[in-house]
Amino acid sequence: MNKELLSQKKKSVLIGGIALFLLLSNFSLPQSQSFLNISVKDHPKLSRIIVESSFPLSFEIEKRPSDVRIIIRTDTSFLIQKEPFESSVIRSFGWRRGRDYYILTFNIIPGRFSYDYFTLDNPPQLIIDLSPLSEKKEELLPEPTIVPPLSRTERPSAPSREIKTVVIDPGHGGLWPGAMGKSGTLEKDITLAISLKLAAVIQRNLALRVVLTRDKDVDVSLENRAAIANNNKADIFISIHANSSYQKDARGPETYFLSLEATDEEARKLAYLENNPTQPEEGIAGGNQDEIQMILWDMAQTAYLKQSSELAESIQNELNLLLRTRNRGIRQAPFTVLAGVACAAVLVEVAFLSNPREERRLLNEDFQNDAAKAIYDGLVSYLERNS
Amino acid sequence: MDRKRLAILGFLFVFLVVLVFIFFKTGVREKIKPSPLVPTPESMELPAKPGAKIEVVLFFLSEKDTYLHSEKREIDAGVSVVRQAKQAVEELLKGSQLGYISPFPPETKLRELHVTRGGVAYVDFSKDIVEEHLSGSSAEISTIYSVVNSLAYNFDSIKRVFILIEGREKETLGGHISLSKPFLPLYDLIAK
Ligand SMILES: [Zn+2]
Numbered sequence: 001m002n003k004e005l006l007s008q009k010k011k012s013v014l015i016g017g018i019a020l021f022l023l024l025s026n027f028s029l030p031q032s033q034s035f036l037n038i039s040v041k042d043h044p045k046l047s048r049i050i051v052e053s054s055f056p057l058s059f060e061i062e063k064r065p066s067d068v069r070i071i072i073r074t075d076t077s078f079l080i081q082k083e084p085f086e087s088s089v090i091r092s093f094g095w096r097r098g099r100d101y102y103i104l105t106f107n108i109i110p111g112r113f114s115y116d117y118f119t120l121d122n123p124p125q126l127i128i129d130l131s132p133l134s135e136k137k138e139e140l141l142p143e144p145t146i147v148p149p150l151s152r153t154e155r156p157s158a159p160s161r162e163i164k165t166v167v168i169d170p171g172h173g174g175l176w177p178g179a180m181g182k183s184g185t186l187e188k189d190i191t192l193a194i195s196l197k198l199a200a201v202i203q204r205n206l207a208l209r210v211v212l213t214r215d216k217d218v219d220v221s222l223e224n225r226a227a228i229a230n231n232n233k234a235d236i237f238i239s240i241h242a243n244s245s246y247q248k249d250a251r252g253p254e255t256y257f258l259s260l261e262a263t264d265e266e267a268r269k270l271a272y273l274e275n276n277p278t279q280p281e282e283g284i285a286g287g288n289q290d291e292i293q294m295i296l297w298d299m300a301q302t303a304y305l306k307q308s309s310e311l312a313e314s315i316q317n318e319l320n321l322l323l324r325t326r327n328r329g330i331r332q333a334p335f336t337v338l339a340g341v342a343c344a345a346v347l348v349e350v351a352f353l354s355n356p357r358e359e360r361r362l363l364n365e366d367f368q369n370d371a372a373k374a375i376y377d378g379l380v381s382y383l384e385r386n387s
Numbered sequence: 388m389d390r391k392r393l394a395i396l397g398f399l400f401v402f403l404v405v406l407v408f409i410f411f412k413t414g415v416r417e418k419i420k421p422s423p424l425v426p427t428p429e430s431m432e433l434p435a436k437p438g439a440k441i442e443v444v445l446f447f448l449s450e451k452d453t454y455l456h457s458e459k460r461e462i463d464a465g466v467s468v469v470r471q472a473k474q475a476v477e478e479l480l481k482g483s484q485l486g487y488i489s490p491f492p493p494e495t496k497l498r499e500l501h502v503t504r505g506g507v508a509y510v511d512f513s514k515d516i517v518e519e520h521l522s523g524s525s526a527e528i529s530t531i532y533s534v535v536n537s538l539a540y541n542f543d544s545i546k547r548v549f550i551l552i553e554g555r556e557k558e559t560l561g562g563h564i565s566l567s568k569p570f571l572p573l574y575d576l577i578a579k
Contacts, residue, residue: 179523244523
């Protein structure tokens with residue numbers, strides 16, 4: 001009897017100990033520095049709320065007509081940090097603390113939204129995605145089969161506008177060096193040098209306006225590069241880069257145009273846009289380069305893929321002659337800088353910095369001039385074909 | 388006397404723990420647990436005989452062209468798609484056994500992998516994948532699509548792949564391709 005009691009006591013002490021351990025391990029950390037970090041980001045087609053916490057929490061989510069609420073039941077007090085945001089969907093953020101809970105409120109614009117959420121562990125994050133459900137888009141996109149097939153000549157192929165402005169985009173810059181050669185050459189320096197030479201040769205020989213997205217060693221975001229092109233009503237966009245690969249022997253030029261993720265929906269849009277080419281009517285008003293405007297231009301490049309592939313071909317042909325390499329050729333990839341550009345747009349990888357021989361050439365000013373000239377020649381042959 | 392006290396203290400703690408659990412685990416409205424949200428694929432029962440193997444196809448670079456090349460690899464059949472997908476990525480990071488080139492910085496590690504109901508795999512890599520990355524366009528494209536194609540090709544429940552670094556969204560690996568939305572596979576990059 002006595003023995004049994006003793007062992008029971010032992011057990012309870014043990015359990016108590018475990019409980020104490022659990023309590024300590026769970027709750028000593030938050031006392032030091034508990035925070036909730038709130039951020040909101042607009043992505044093409046959705047707005048994303050990210051709530052990061054200093055330790056895992058249970059959430060409840062309520063979606064209401066004009067807001068989304070996150071309820072966190074806790075006794076811990078949090079430092080709530082909000083990163084400044086601009087969003088086309090989320091208007092404002094506020095929070096309130098009750099005795100044993102927090103309510104975070106995100107006010108949203110009127111309209112119908114689909115919403116999705118998920119959590120990540122390390123660091124703990126709750127992520128809520130809101131996507132506007134627009135019925136308008138569906139009206140805009142008739143079944144491609146309804147469109148009567150046009151003959152090759154009748155087809156309103158190229159937005160055959162007069163080509164007036166070329167935007168040249170020297171890749172990377174500022175804190176973003178891009179690729180690096182074995183002897184330390186930085187991609188951002190090579191791209192700027194070749195871009196300046198290209199701009200000069202165009203201005204000397206053609207009656208075109210040339211705009212550079214940067215003319216010195218500064219950061220420009222990928223979205224803003226596209227915005228600069230659209231704001232200036234670019235007719236041609238050429239992004240200049242120097243390549244690197246995990247292949248030891250990679251060498252030679254490559255010219256890219258945008259690849260599309262071939263979802264059914266996008267294939268339909270593409271089919272539609274190809275038959276109904278659009279032009280940027282107004283550009284983006286008053287030099288406004290913010291991200292919200294850019295989202296409207298997300299699909300901009302899809303209407304110009306045919307022209308972009310032609311431009312890529314013209315430039316690649318000239319670069320192949322210059323570098324006398326086997327043709328690595330014209331390729332497609334989802335380059336972010338190209339996606340928002342509303343005109344023929346290509347990304348030129350002049351040569352490989354990861355290849356020591358090509359690194360030396362890229363550093364050489366004569367070669368830089370030759371490369372600029374080759375890209376210029378490619379541009380001229382594209383202009384001839386499209387005038 | 389002392390023991391009695393301890394016992395009482397012990398029971399008090401147990402009571403507290405229960406209270407804490409009630410606090411955190413109750414709720415009538417839509418609720419998210421702090422644990423990974425992987426309802427379908429994680430709970431998907433797979434015929435798992437101990438020691439059973441399945442074959443997956445991994446994609447690596449080759450010295451001879453710009454395409455991704457396939458390499459078959461055996462992994463444990465495991466108990467869930469998520470476990471299999473994790474193994475596949477880990478094998479990918481170990482590199483080729485046929486002499487192909489690995490398009491990852493050698494220190495890169497897989498931290499986490501979740502799959503959502505919607506078929507998005509969240510693949511979380513260590514920071515080495517950015518910090519040690521070659522950062523050229525070709526390198527960036529091959530890193531991204533080696534992972535994306537390997538996962539989408541082998542696992543029907545993975546439709547898109549979202550790449551995270553140290554558990555967070557990152558803008559790009561090397562300054563060219565945004566990581567802010569999940570990738571669909573790009574099978575055009577695979578050698579015919
Ligand atoms: Zn680059």
